[in-house]
Amino acid sequence: MNKKSTIILITSILVFLVIFVVALMVGRYQISIDNFFGALFTSDETYRIERSIIIDLRLPRTIMAGLAGIGLSLSGLLYQETFQNKIVSPDLLGVSTGASVGAAIAIVLGLSSALISIFAFLMGVGTVILTVLIAKIFKNGSSTILLLAGIIVGGFMASVLSMIKYFADPETTLASITYWMMGSFENSTMKQVCIVFPIILISVVILLTLSWRVNIVALGKEEAQTKGINYKFYRYLIICIATLLTTSVVAFSGTISWIGLVIPHIVRLMVGRNTRKTIPLSITFGGVFMILVDILSRTMTDSEIPLSAVTGLFGTVIFICILLYRRRMFDEN
């Protein structure tokens, strides 16, 4: 870490903390700073409503938003590095589409929200396993085959999803499936946080430990191997972590697009391509971005706007700005 990236990292951690507190205060029911501290640090009964809103509603959803941002931007970064392709997103190996199929099946069967999450999680993981197995048939071990298998399995899952939607009841289940797929933290609970938090924490610890080494994996099989790294092991480890990160988020919040693509690009633009710097920064930037998006999704209008609509809106604009900026830097050189 050089001076510049350390400053960016510390600043982004501070911003993360500030935005986290702000997220607890703003919303349809605004809470002033006085009331906020009153509700959290006194046991005064007059702040009963505020306390309930902050602790029961906003705290779990804000934590979930932060975790989702961290999970999705990290897995986006990991895939972009290991597949040497800057336009891949966490859904590369069919994770989100698979999870959507799982959720859709559970919704059609009329199962509880806990079971919807479990189905989504299992199908998400199952889809990636299927992708890896299909790639294995070709005994070639190249990233291209894995990418292709991802496209094939993703396409297959997408048509299964269409089928389920076609047969679903348009009044009830179809609406639920569609709404689920647009992503929301509205139903977040502390219980969900207790499940997702350890998964994200363990992944983050492993990734921070390996943060420099991911650079070498990103060189591709030949170079990584001749430089002394067990490429196969690290690639599967990374796919494993990225899949767990994405599915654990998607299973509870539905699919959220763009963030996994945009955040790694922003981070790379700021500190260059070095996973020792980009991994920690993707964590803080991803968290901040997602919490911001969640604030917007619940304050922009009277009803909640689905997350993917907001991430798409801002993600695309930011992405164009990044490309233009890169282009300008390129021209100047």
Added chain:
Amino acid sequence: MKIKINKLFFTYAGTTKVVLKNMNAEINEGTVNVVLGLNGSGKTTLIRLLAGLYKPDSGSIIYDDKSLNKISIKERSKIFAYVSQHSNAINDILVKDYLTYGFVNALKFYKSPSKEQFDRVEKIAKKMQIAKLLNKNLGDLSGGERQIVSIAVCLLQDTPIILLDEPTSALDLKNQNLVLSLLNEIAKEGKTVILSSHNPNHALFLDSNVILLNKGKIEMFDKAEKVIKVDVLEEIYGKKLCLSSELNYQEVSFKK
């Protein structure tokens, strides 16, 4: 470190053409060895087999007294470094950072390069006259600069053997000379260098051994001055081959 190639056979997966047929050779420590031969004669295949990137159908490659397939990936990276023909597609890493990748096998999995290792990068960059490139992106380098950076990484990897697959094929004359001179210096420091090339003159320039391949077999393995002869080479390169002294024009080349 001695390399022994023992009854080596190799076929690419999904094909029937046997690329290497019963190859035997012994490469001595501290020598420069140029693999010559036509396109498709097995030069790249041989280098990549030596680098452990392919598995032979049968036969073995033995480093000192250990068979390559019994050496772990990490141990291999302490025995040989490898420069591929097509330099990596990654363009947006700083040269400075890229050079530290040579230290991977010396670092524990949770470590990143130390200050001292960055100093070593600077030292070797100065020695190889690429210090001014350190803060540039790999993608901003010329082909020649990039090749020298690739070799610098190998030197930092600090292995007794360096394998290079056509390191001069994409370079202009000046850079070809630069790379070859560099390899000469490396060999003087006692390292074993094995490279493939399309240009027999390179073997003469390097005063190296030549492994002359013909249709997947070793046609001849000897000192360059003994192999680079019209009667030997015309078997492979065709009857029109001649020495430059027989030409009715002057060829350009480099002084040693």
